[in-house]
Amino acid sequence: MPFGANGQRTVTNQSLYWLRYYDQLSFNTKWTWHNEIENRRFFEKNTQHHLIIHSRLHYKILKNADVALGLTYSLQSPQNPNSSLDLVVPEKRLVQEINLSNPLSNRFTLQQRFRIDERFIRKNNGSD
Helix, strand or coil: CCCCCCCCCCCCCCCEEEEEEEEEEECCCCEEEEEEEEEEEECHHHCEEEEEEEEEEEEEEECCEEEEEEEEEEEECCCCCCCCCCCCEEEEEEEEEEEEEEECCCCCEEEEEEEEEEEEECCCCCCC
């Protein structure tokens, strides 16, 4: 017996810009250190949205595979650029990943990443 469900849906449109810096430091053919800093801001009032810092150490285990361990630190600001709250919620993540790279031809490579993020978020009540 077919039936229909009726739900409410709220759509919010926001305009943001993202700035990202990425560097990769190679120690030798097996070890590399990857770092990223990403800043997401609202166009409206140039308000902060999200700051994210990633740092991972990669070790090549095979020609087309590496494993990585790292940390991510982020600061999440209110999701509304007109919010009267200035609550910024910090988050820390322990990251483990496996990266695979499989050349399909001279022009195409299939890359896969299997990643586990363990998230630690400070408890808050929405205002403190």
